[in-house]
Amino acid sequence: MARxxxxxxxxxxxxxxxHIAGKISxxxxxxxxxxxxxxxxxxxxxVTNPNLKQEHDIAFNGVxxxxxxxxxxxxxxxxxxxxxxKKIIEKHWWWxxxxxxxxx
Numbered sequence: 001m002a003r004x005x006x007x008x009x010x011x012x013x014x015x016x017x018x019h020i021a022g023k024i025s026x027x028x029x030x031x032x033x034x035x036x037x038x039x040x041x042x043x044x045x046x047v048t049n050p051n052l053k054q055e056h057d058i059a060f061n062g063v064x065x066x067x068x069x070x071x072x073x074x075x076x077x078x079x080x081x082x083x084x085x086k087k088i089i090e091k092h093w094w095w096x097x098x099x100x101x102x103x104x
Contacts, residue, residue, distance in 0.1 A: 002041035008085075010036055 010033070019029045046056055062068040 002037050002044055005040050005044075006033065006037040 015024070015029075015032065018024045019026075024032070046052055046059060059069045
């Protein structure tokens with residue numbers, strides 16, 4: 001799941017433009033992709049794995065009022081739905097309806 005999230009959410013973003021322009025080497029891009037997937041995987045494990053409940057509480061709430069381990073996105077803009085996902089879904093639906101796509 002983490003790899004799918006990383007691929008769908010990082011691929012074809014500004015980082016790809018830097019890579020194509022030669023500002024990031026192939027090796028650096030590979031390292032970046034691995035790091036993104038690992039961080040997403042770790043975050044998903046932290047928030048979904050019941051065996052990590054204590055770590056989840058510490059990470060998000062801190063210990064005895066101390067600063068939590070995970071940063072809060074306080075100064076980030078509220079996310080908006082990326083219309084490119086909708087276009088991909090609509091295109092796939094059209095392909096299936098037209099019979100162009102025969103394999104899943």
